[in-house]
Amino acid sequence: MRRASTARRWMRYGTAVLLCGVLALTGLFTPDQAPTYVGAKTASTMAGSTKGARQPIRGIYVSGWVAGNSTKMNQLRQLIRETDLNAVVIDVKNDFGRLTYRSSNAAVQQTGADQSPTIANMKQLLQKLHQDHVYTIGRVVVFKDPYLAKRKPQLAIRRQDGGVWKDSHGRPWIDPYHQEVWNYNINIAVEAAKLGFDEIQFDYVRFPEGITTKQVKLANANGWSRAEAIRRFLHQARPAIHRQGAKVSADVFGLVTSATDDMGIGQRWRAIGQEVDYISPMIYPSHYGNGIYGVRDPDMHPYAIVSRAMADAKKRNQAMVESGIKPAQLRPWLQSFTATWVHPHMVYDKQAVKEQIKALHDQGVHDFLLWSAACKYNYR
Numbered sequence: 001m002r003r004a005s006t007a008r009r010w011m012r013y014g015t016a017v018l019l020c021g022v023l024a025l026t027g028l029f030t031p032d033q034a035p036t037y038v039g040a041k042t043a044s045t046m047a048g049s050t051k052g053a054r055q056p057i058r059g060i061y062v063s064g065w066v067a068g069n070s071t072k073m074n075q076l077r078q079l080i081r082e083t084d085l086n087a088v089v090i091d092v093k094n095d096f097g098r099l100t101y102r103s104s105n106a107a108v109q110q111t112g113a114d115q116s117p118t119i120a121n122m123k124q125l126l127q128k129l130h131q132d133h134v135y136t137i138g139r140v141v142v143f144k145d146p147y148l149a150k151r152k153p154q155l156a157i158r159r160q161d162g163g164v165w166k167d168s169h170g171r172p173w174i175d176p177y178h179q180e181v182w183n184y185n186i187n188i189a190v191e192a193a194k195l196g197f198d199e200i201q202f203d204y205v206r207f208p209e210g211i212t213t214k215q216v217k218l219a220n221a222n223g224w225s226r227a228e229a230i231r232r233f234l235h236q237a238r239p240a241i242h243r244q245g246a247k248v249s250a251d252v253f254g255l256v257t258s259a260t261d262d263m264g265i266g267q268r269w270r271a272i273g274q275e276v277d278y279i280s281p282m283i284y285p286s287h288y289g290n291g292i293y294g295v296r297d298p299d300m301h302p303y304a305i306v307s308r309a310m311a312d313a314k315k316r317n318q319a320m321v322e323s324g325i326k327p328a329q330l331r332p333w334l335q336s337f338t339a340t341w342v343h344p345h346m347v348y349d350k351q352a353v354k355e356q357i358k359a360l361h362d363q364g365v366h367d368f369l370l371w372s373a374a375c376k377y378n379y380r
Contacts, residue, residue: 059087064100097147193244226266234275249278286339306359
């Protein structure tokens with residue numbers, strides 16, 4: 001599970017954040033009204049257009065494997081028809097660096113990253129979803145790309161001794177300072193927008209957690225901070241994607257709403273929030289350390305965790321407004337899975353999902369995405 005793999009690290013971050021007193025933050029967020037989507041897409045393809053104009057986005061994650069399985073995909077389409085859900089996040093480039101469809105991009109074809117597609121006809125799938133008035137978001141995993149790192153090791157993060165650095169799972173990551181990598185991912189995102197996605201969502205748009213300059217050698221010829229490298233990548237990507245009529249969003253660690261630094265991964269709220277249309281903190285209660293926000297056993301208290309995380313995010317956005325910077329609209333990821341590796345933990349059934357959504361609503365936030373790596377949702 002993508003989010004589960006970082007849970008223990010988040011717990012360590014949570015403890016550190018609490019001890020450092022990072023909760024003394026600024027301002028109050030008053031989000032823009034749900035935007036009117038313009039560009040290459042027509043009004044009939046926008047989120048929930050048959051369920052009321054300008055509705056908040058309420059979406060679910062759909063893996064490439066599920067999206068390419070007509071039976072499973074039809075089940076999710078039926079779920080959307082029967083509920084107020086109106087959006088899907090579909091893998092374009094997944095956690096392994098593989099594209100889920102056959103690409104016409106020369107760089108992709110050169111690496112062979114599209115040689116095992118799970119979705120036979122992405123354009124046709126998007127057309128079907130648009131017929132259902134579903135807002136479509138293409139997920140592009142950026143710097144966690146073990147496939148590209150193996151095919152082009154010169155682009156990977158290097159150890160000080162010159163070897164390829166690998167994370168705790170034995171997977172290499174791409175060095176976010178490489179311009180070639182920026183272009184590679186932006187071109188994939190632009191192609192996805194041309195296929196018909198209403199929005200491109202960048203995930204793993206960060207450095208791997210836990211690395212220090214003593215451990216690795218980064219290709220930082222310009223002397224940028226990690227946060228500046230991430231900001232510049234998004235700054236370059238956004239206009240290219242906008243030209244195709246699509247919006248841009250970015251996923252960030254949940255603690256980015258509250259942390260006073262970039263946690264070593266290059267994610268700062270202000271830097272990212274000024275470069276995208278939507279920002280999606282992954283505020284899964286299971287991923288917070290014991291005692292964060294003064295809450296014991298966070299997984300057992302979904303309302304409290306989501307409420308506090310959103311309160312901090314709103315403060316950050318209001319501080320941006322007061323500085324004359326337009327912030328990204330807030331659209332968090334919520335937990336729709338049971339974190340069995342956490343002790344104690346609770347079953348995240350329909351009621352647990354509702355508690356998280358209520359916490360959002362009580363904070364004045366109405367957009368959200370539900371994450372389940374298995375794409376099974378307790379929502380009816």
